Amino acid sequence: MIEKTSRRMDELWESIAVPATAFVRELGDIVLFGITSIRLSFTKPYRYTEIIKHMEFVGNQSVFIVALTALFTGLALSFQLYLGFKLFNAVNMVGPTVALGITRELGPVLTGLIVAARAGGAMAARLGTMRVNEQIDALDVMGVNTKQYLIAPRIYAAVICMPLLTAIFDFVAMLGAYILCVKLVDLDEAVFWDRVNQMIAIRHINEGLFKSAIFGGFFALICTYRGFNTTGGAKGVGDATNKGVVASMVMIIILDYFLTNVFIRSFYSLTGIPQ
């Protein structure tokens, strides 16, 4: 009886400890992977052209899909808020509420999710394919530092482009809100902009832009790590892409909560700036 219980306890412990250990080990690997890549980016040869090339892919090629999503997010969000605020005669608050929600939360989070799915998935798939086709091995034996050449430029490109894309998202989403409130449901234009001006400060926009840069760094790191360490042919590439994108998206949502807390609890309360 005791032996049976002990065996079950061992099995239970193993079922918890083994995946937990693997998770912590992988987390450590990802952190080291990122640190090494960034450290190497400060050694010669500097990869400016690679950064620009990846910025074109992460940034420029994401503009349309980000703007399209932003437009409909602005339209839908302001419509829902309009219906809600109308119940207690506060429709004038639709503009600033949309603006606050977009600039501080929805802008960076939705941009992060869209770009992680589009560019992050492509990063994982591209690197995974390079790995299984031995192109990364070819770079290694050519004496090219693969982390410096393949990883660091992608991380920088994502960190630089994400705030720019978020700014576009914010702008287009507000345009959507404006179209709905002013053109479709006949809110007064002057009141709409006046309220937005009153409630929104540059720091709210900056908060979102700062968050998005961090999201960019994280999804690029996770997706490049997955792609770079792909094993097992076409299935491996698919798995790496899938895991990279899913982990990035979940990470963005979790990080957003903590970053919001950091801003509200630390920054605003320490500086005395109203939230």
Add this chain to the structure above:
Amino acid sequence: MTSEEVKPPAEPAILLTDVKKTFDGKEFVVNGMNLSIPKGSLTAIIGFSGTGKSVMLKHILGLYRPTSGKIEVLGQDITELSDDELTIFRQKFGVLFQGAALFDDMTVLENVCFPLFEHRREMPEEKVIQIATTKLKQVGLDEKHFNKLPSQISGGMQKRTGLARALALDPEIIFYDEPTTGLDPILTEMVDNLILETHKLREGMTSIMVSHDLDAAFRIADYVAMLNAGQVLLFGTPEDFFNTEIELVKKFVAKGMKRR
């Protein structure tokens, strides 16, 4: 010559001393390997599937680190080098991969220019293109294919491009990882001849070919090493293989040659 009694016949380009490798801590994929590959020779590495040929090659290239043992390449113990030092050291190598491993977003010419742009940064662009063009012509690739992407050329042309890229930096050691696997007999012969011609092209260059193709190995190689169970079963000239008394080698050679 067995793994227990390795006597280097000339100055070794590569010297493996009691190299062991395990990935899971239990099973040894390379199990006490001793091997000396003479400088300037063309050596073929043969053996059954799963005997550690590719793992051994990756150790010599520094892509894997051994669990124990010493790997000397051109007199340098590469197991003592840091990752950054290894990256620099690898500039002495050229590798032709099984699938050529060309960068699919670059043209044929750009693929060959790539190592030159990376490591000869002071060299003017015209000179880089001139060297790349020469290398591509050396391996018999027509100029009309230079601006095509790897996906737009045949498997044989991809191999030629891969070889030109491997030769771009004038390496001291060139590796061929199963260069003829999956190719038809005509292409196989073409690639074999290309390897031989390339080897003769530069005096002092060491060539190492991992292959399943026994016919080619015995026809073009100066030395052949047969691996089994992560060790060198026999290292010698092709004649040594035909005259050996080791039963497993005799069986492998007989079957391999018959298949041709």
